[in-house]
Amino acid sequence: MLDRRSKQDGKVGSSVGPRFLQIANEIRDQIHRGDLTVHDILPSERSLSEQYGVSRMTGRRALEALETEGLVYNADRRGRFVSPKRLNYNVSNMVSFVTTAQASEVDLEIEVVETAESFADTRLASLLEQPEGCGVFEYTRLFHSGKHPIFIETEYLIAERFPGFLNRNLRQSTTQILEKSYNTLANTGDIVIRMRGVQAFEAQLLNIASSHTVIELEQVIRDDKGTPFCFGRQVWRGEMAEFSAHAIVSRQDQGKA
Amino acid sequence: MLDRRSKQDGKVGSSVGPRFLQIANEIRDQIHRGDLTVHDILPSERSLSEQYGVSRMTGRRALEALETEGLVYNADRRGRFVSPKRLNYNVSNMVSFVTTAQASEVDLEIEVVETAESFADTRLASLLEQPEGCGVFEYTRLFHSGKHPIFIETEYLIAERFPGFLNRNLRQSTTQILEKSYNTLANTGDIVIRMRGVQAFEAQLLNIASSHTVIELEQVIRDDKGTPFCFGRQVWRGEMAEFSAHAIVSRQDQGKA
DNA sequence: CCGTTCATCTGGTATATACCAGTATCAGGA
DNA sequence: TCCTGATACTGGTATATACCAGATGAACGG
Numbered sequence: 001m002l003d004r005r006s007k008q009d010g011k012v013g014s015s016v017g018p019r020f021l022q023i024a025n026e027i028r029d030q031i032h033r034g035d036l037t038v039h040d041i042l043p044s045e046r047s048l049s050e051q052y053g054v055s056r057m058t059g060r061r062a063l064e065a066l067e068t069e070g071l072v073y074n075a076d077r078r079g080r081f082v083s084p085k086r087l088n089y090n091v092s093n094m095v096s097f098v099t100t101a102q103a104s105e106v107d108l109e110i111e112v113v114e115t116a117e118s119f120a121d122t123r124l125a126s127l128l129e130q131p132e133g134c135g136v137f138e139y140t141r142l143f144h145s146g147k148h149p150i151f152i153e154t155e156y157l158i159a160e161r162f163p164g165f166l167n168r169n170l171r172q173s174t175t176q177i178l179e180k181s182y183n184t185l186a187n188t189g190d191i192v193i194r195m196r197g198v199q200a201f202e203a204q205l206l207n208i209a210s211s212h213t214v215i216e217l218e219q220v221i222r223d224d225k226g227t228p229f230c231f232g233r234q235v236w237r238g239e240m241a242e243f244s245a246h247a248i249v250s251r252q253d254q255g256k257a
Numbered sequence: 258m259l260d261r262r263s264k265q266d267g268k269v270g271s272s273v274g275p276r277f278l279q280i281a282n283e284i285r286d287q288i289h290r291g292d293l294t295v296h297d298i299l300p301s302e303r304s305l306s307e308q309y310g311v312s313r314m315t316g317r318r319a320l321e322a323l324e325t326e327g328l329v330y331n332a333d334r335r336g337r338f339v340s341p342k343r344l345n346y347n348v349s350n351m352v353s354f355v356t357t358a359q360a361s362e363v364d365l366e367i368e369v370v371e372t373a374e375s376f377a378d379t380r381l382a383s384l385l386e387q388p389e390g391c392g393v394f395e396y397t398r399l400f401h402s403g404k405h406p407i408f409i410e411t412e413y414l415i416a417e418r419f420p421g422f423l424n425r426n427l428r429q430s431t432t433q434i435l436e437k438s439y440n441t442l443a444n445t446g447d448i449v450i451r452m453r454g455v456q457a458f459e460a461q462l463l464n465i466a467s468s469h470t471v472i473e474l475e476q477v478i479r480d481d482k483g484t485p486f487c488f489g490r491q492v493w494r495g496e497m498a499e500f501s502a503h504a505i506v507s508r509q510d511q512g513k514a
Numbered sequence: 515c516c517g518t519t520c521a522t523c524t525g526g527t528a529t530a531t532a533c534c535a536g537t538a539t540c541a542g543g544a
Numbered sequence: 545t546c547c548t549g550a551t552a553c554t555g556g557t558a559t560a561t562a563c564c565a566g567a568t569g570a571a572c573g574g
Contacts, residue, residue: 069454077566195495196324238452
């Protein structure tokens with residue numbers, strides 16, 4: 001049925017390597033040339049397979065390769081689209097990612113997914129330097145940019161320090177709420193960043209396949225006295241962000257790693 | 258041939274969802290229970306398919322799912338193995354990742370892949386605050402832990418400031434060389450961390466498939482006067498590390514992101 | 515005008531098969 | 545003893561097919 005040199009040829013003139021990578025390369029070029037731009041829809045698996053005379057699976061692998069590169073995102077059963085450019089999250093600049101983002105060209109929308117009053121478990125209590133079982137306010141928010149989910153954030157605040165916090169409008173920068181209404185300034189933070197597999201509910205909120213990887217950013221936020229008052233966890237679509245920091249070497253830390 | 262309730266049943270009693278995820282879950286449990294421990298070999302795609310009565314592709318997807326989670330790594334055509342636990346890289350502690358790692362239980366080996374004297378292009382010159390075309394020493398090293406590649410590091414040093422640098426033994430902490438032989442102390446750094454697709458030569462060095470994602474960490478290192486003297490890029494196997502930092506808020510940064 | 519229905523897109527899961535290309539081991543020969 | 549080659553693994557790439565399930569938009573009916 002197919003007019004290919006052999007089942008697995010390669011090394012014939014121009015293109016080499018796996019067929020699916022050759023196809024991925026052609027599409028990547030189209031994106032870089034600008035034939036396809038941000039949020040444009042890509043050819044479907046089936047149309048790719050016709051266009052290149054390969055099976056659907058091969059077309060699929062080409063598209064999946066572009067997905068893992070972050071060049072393309074996949075909206076479940078609607079098709080694949082060209083990714084927008086990354087957001088930069090400056091973790092040293094704790095004075096509100098929201099404010100900074102909104103000050104630049106980025107339109108950031110916040111959806112409150114869940115709020116709760118609960119009690120700190122062992123780990124959380126230890127991070128917040130509070131007794132186990134102390135009351136905490138807990139809220140989860142989903143951040144969008146132009147209808148596209150970017151990251152999920154869950155924060156835990158020491159309840160007694162911020163009375164009535166959950167009744168406030170959480171669709172804004174919480175750093176500003178803390179600053180204006182509670183006279184609490186984020187001053188330092190201990191941050192951990194790691195790449196990991198996405199969990200089912202996260203995949204759903206972020207609109208990605210359950211086989212993808214995400215970037216998890218956890219931070220303990222302290223006030224000007226060094227007292228922790230907030231623990232936060234962000235789960236980012238990996239291709240949507242880069243994280244920058246300005247570090248000042250503290251030579252006392254040496255034994256810690 | 259197969260005794261399954263229907264082509265795509267699910268919802269029959271215990272396990273639900275895609276078959277490949279059910280299988281992945283069972284294997285994940287085995288790892289968490291300790292039936293399989295670090296660097297143990299997992300069942301092959303073919304043996305999984307027999308064991309569970311599924312096609313090879315389904316067994317494969319189960320294993321791939323565990324790979325993207327980082328729980329399992331894949332050594333090209335040798336099989337899949339249980340991943341070791343993550344290393345922690347404290348980016349605030351620039352006083353040598355090597356030294357800190359070697360001080361703890363981690364055995365870290367360094368292989369020098371390439372060294373070169375070259376000239377700074379536009380971007381590099383700008384990062385190092387030097388004129389374009391200035392001389393730089395460039396070296397690429399591969400870091401292993403127990404025969405397993407962890408990350409690739411390429412560093413660029415201002416040549417005239419560190420005469421004879423490339424003749425030194427680079428299989429050790431360069432921070433220490435700089436400190437002891439050139440009286441230069443790493444004091445601050447501007448760091449960017451992002452997740453991205455791996456490039457072919459990186460995939461080969463890191464011993465991962467070319468469809469994987471990695472974490473890229475770039476940093477400009479400055480001395481105590483704030484003068485940049487080194488630019489470095491690290492490419493990590495994403496599942497092998499987590500990055501921690503202690504950030505101090507600098508409110509002047511606000512406009513920068 | 516609005517809501518329902520339905521055909522038709524999309525990707526998601528799954529099977530079966532085939533052959534390619536590295537890796538590892540072990541038997542046999544120089 | 546050491547090298548060679550056969551062999552039996554491993555995953556990698558590819559085809560062909562089937563059906564499921566969510567998304568979408570157009571046609572239809574109230």
